[in-house]
Amino acid sequence: xxxGIAQKIIDAHxxxxxxxxGEIAIKIDNTLTQDSTGTMAYLQFEAMGVKRxxxxxxxxxxxxxxxxxxxxxxxxxxxxxxVASKHGVYFSKPGNGICHQVNLERFGKPGKTLLGSDSxxxxxxxxxxxAIGAGGLDVAVAMAGGAYYIPKPxxxxxxxxxxxxxxxxxxxxxxxxxKILTVKGGVGKIIEYTGEGVKTLSVPERxxxxxxxxxxxxxxxxxxxxxxxxxxxxxxxxxxxxxxxKPDADAVYDETVEIDxxxxxxxxxxxHSPDAVKGVDEVGKxxxxxxxxxxxxxxxxMDMMKVAKILKGNTVHKDxxxxxxxxxxxxxxxxAENGALADMISAGARILESxxxxxxxxxxxxxxxxxxxxxxxxxxxxxxGTKSAQVYLASPEVAAYTAIKGVLSxxxxxxxxxxxxxxxxxxxxxxxxxxxVSEEEADKAVVVRGPNIKPFPLNTEMPDTIEAxxxxxxxxxxxxxxxxPSNASLLPYRSNIPHLSKFCLEPVDATFxxxxxxxxxxxxxxxxxxxxxxxxxxxxxxxxxxxxxGVIAKSFARIHMANLINSGIxxxxxxxxxxxxxxxxxxxxxxxxxxxxxxxxxxKVENKTKGYTFDTLLNVSKRQRQMLLHGGLLNYxxxxxx
Ligand code: MIC
Ligand code: SF4
Numbered sequence: 001x002x003x004g005i006a007q008k009i010i011d012a013h014x015x016x017x018x019x020x021x022g023e024i025a026i027k028i029d030n031t032l033t034q035d036s037t038g039t040m041a042y043l044q045f046e047a048m049g050v051k052r053x054x055x056x057x058x059x060x061x062x063x064x065x066x067x068x069x070x071x072x073x074x075x076x077x078x079x080x081x082x083v084a085s086k087h088g089v090y091f092s093k094p095g096n097g098i099c100h101q102v103n104l105e106r107f108g109k110p111g112k113t114l115l116g117s118d119s120x121x122x123x124x125x126x127x128x129x130x131a132i133g134a135g136g137l138d139v140a141v142a143m144a145g146g147a148y149y150i151p152k153p154x155x156x157x158x159x160x161x162x163x164x165x166x167x168x169x170x171x172x173x174x175x176x177x178x179k180i181l182t183v184k185g186g187v188g189k190i191i192e193y194t195g196e197g198v199k200t201l202s203v204p205e206r207x208x209x210x211x212x213x214x215x216x217x218x219x220x221x222x223x224x225x226x227x228x229x230x231x232x233x234x235x236x237x238x239x240x241x242x243x244x245x246k247p248d249a250d251a252v253y254d255e256t257v258e259i260d261x262x263x264x265x266x267x268x269x270x271x272h273s274p275d276a277v278k279g280v281d282e283v284g285k286x287x288x289x290x291x292x293x294x295x296x297x298x299x300x301x302m303d304m305m306k307v308a309k310i311l312k313g314n315t316v317h318k319d320x321x322x323x324x325x326x327x328x329x330x331x332x333x334x335x336a337e338n339g340a341l342a343d344m345i346s347a348g349a350r351i352l353e354s355x356x357x358x359x360x361x362x363x364x365x366x367x368x369x370x371x372x373x374x375x376x377x378x379x380x381x382x383x384x385g386t387k388s389a390q391v392y393l394a395s396p397e398v399a400a401y402t403a404i405k406g407v408l409s410x411x412x413x414x415x416x417x418x419x420x421x422x423x424x425x426x427x428x429x430x431x432x433x434x435x436x437v438s439e440e441e442a443d444k445a446v447v448v449r450g451p452n453i454k455p456f457p458l459n460t461e462m463p464d465t466i467e468a469x470x471x472x473x474x475x476x477x478x479x480x481x482x483x484x485p486s487n488a489s490l491l492p493y494r495s496n497i498p499h500l501s502k503f504c505l506e507p508v509d510a511t512f513x514x515x516x517x518x519x520x521x522x523x524x525x526x527x528x529x530x531x532x533x534x535x536x537x538x539x540x541x542x543x544x545x546x547x548x549x550g551v552i553a554k555s556f557a558r559i560h561m562a563n564l565i566n567s568g569i570x571x572x573x574x575x576x577x578x579x580x581x582x583x584x585x586x587x588x589x590x591x592x593x594x595x596x597x598x599x600x601x602x603x604k605v606e607n608k609t610k611g612y613t614f615d616t617l618l619n620v621s622k623r624q625r626q627m628l629l630h631g632g633l634l635n636y637x638x639x640x641x642x
Pocket of ligand 2: 356
């Protein structure tokens with residue numbers, strides 16, 4: 001039976017396979033962290049007592065939290081810089097660019113595994129890496145040489161046929177996939193792209209698609225590594241990093257979706273979900289107040305050159321604020337050298353540094369009720385920093401043309417050739433990447449911890465009886481941006497859980513944090529796809545700090561569920577969804593014999609207020625059951641053998 005690309009890489013990295021639970025463990029070659037999840041990941045790495053990372057290469061990027069409105073950001077950066085150096089991790093300075101863009105350009109290698117403490121790590125799938133997003137603790141374990149455990153994924157083959165028409169973009173391909181599969185359609189799956197259409201797509205285009213595969217809830221997405229990949233790596237001065245990785249001719253997949261690229265048109269994802277996809281013409285010429293171009297989805301050199309071509313000789317509409325953040329120092333420097341940056345500036349674009357910026361609400365919050373068109377990957381409620389804003393996701397082409405017109409506009413109306421040739425040589429200068437100190441010097445190296453770095457909360461052993469109120473009842477698709485919001489005022493506190501916890505679930509219910517603290521322990525009740533979005537383990541650590549003992553949901557998003565287990569919080573799934581309707585806010589729920597129940601697939605929960613008992617499912621591995629018993633992954637690791 002032939003194999004696809006993902007299966008080949010998994011097989012080459014397989015450490016173990018538990019047939020009973022279907023859990024696989026894979027060896028991790030490379031890791032990446034970014035600053036907003038990195039502080040916690042390195043604190044956890046330090047707690048493991050491992051001197052030097054055991055990966056082939058680990059890199060710590062600073063890209064999320066770069067406003068430095070107070071000392072907190074700078075403290076975190078200094079901590080990451082010094083802890084990284086001491087333990088053998090490369091450090092990418094702020095200004096060097098967005099982790100996924102830089103990693104793709106400079107360090108990613110086809111056929112390798114990459115674990116990143118950021119949900120958009122699958123960007124690396126654009127060059128044929130098996131690149132997976134995870135919570136910081138899982139990345140810390142991988143840096144310490146541990147394997148990464150996941151339920152054996154199903155592989156969904158997306159066959160691309162034909163080629164895109166002019167002014168239709170890679171973004172439109174992934175928006176089409178999101179329209180077909182929805183934001184929960186990828187859970188438990190790897191999305192593998194094959195077909196004739198693949199060779200019509202450049203590496204940055206492929207990376208846009210694998211990047212935004214995170215919005216499907218997928219474990220990862222991957223493209224073959226072919227001649228186009230070789231050309232890209234060669235232009236990055238890294239031809240030696242290339243290996244061919246292609247599916248066998250008779251590769252077998254669990255599921256197949258076909259897309260004819262020639263039938264696609266420019267699309268947008270409407271507020272507030274990346275799968276609320278409609279054609280630009282269907283939405284119509286709505287008035288737009290802000291356009292933002294950049295983010296790890298669409299900030300490559302090729303994207304920026306197309307934007308510059310559209311803006312050249314034009315002026316941004318008088319009622320629109322246009323901001324552009326090129327994805328890396330490499331991209332920004334090349335635009336500066338070839339004059340494209342001048343075309344953008346002279347059209348009226350406001351140039352931001354090469355970082356996540358408005359994508360994570362670090363500045364550029366739109367005005368009240370504004371319509372904002374963004375080339376980003378997430379338009380979750382409130383993420384822009386303005387709750388009343390209506391955020392539409394689109395290709396850079398749609399975004400740039402819209403900025404000129406002042407209304408949502410279809411770039412196919414433009415009468416210009418938007419073809420951009422892949423550079424034969426990218427501008428290579430890794431001077432913002434700092435190598436770690438040598439092993440000999442490491443003992444002397446000092447880790448700097450400012451007052452913003454607070455210890456992280458640790459759970460305790462699971463008690464035998466858990467009785468607590470259902471303090472919040474939530475609908476489907478609650479995101480980690482709801483659970484632990486991130487914006488310019490909160491991002492600086494990613495290493496300060498006591499402070500962050502005050503804002504836990506604030507977009508759902510502003511009274512939750514106070515109520516949870518007063519109660520001391522609680523359960524959360526949720527609909528489908530609970531915890532979609534970010535890899536931030538703060539969405540588990542803040543609830544842990546507030547005393548949340550378990551979440552009962554119709555279904556969970558992959559990374560968040562793993563983060564809950566890592567924190568020792570029970571993720572239970574309603575066996576019968578009708579039981580969701582029966583629970584009311586503040587009902588008292590009790591789990592008896594929790595320690596023995598956790599070893600089985602069904603956990604019985606008594607609703608003491610209403611006087612009935614219902615079944616929930618605990619779909620976790622044997623290892624995870626032990627982690628839950630011990631109060632999380634760190635306790636489990638420490639207690640192993642006891
Ligand atoms: C995001 O896009 O939501 C983030 C911010 O990059 C997160 C990471 C974080 O919350 O720090 C992610 O995607 O994992
Ligand atoms: Fe940064 Fe946005 Fe990408 Fe997250 S999605 S890594 S915030 S650019």
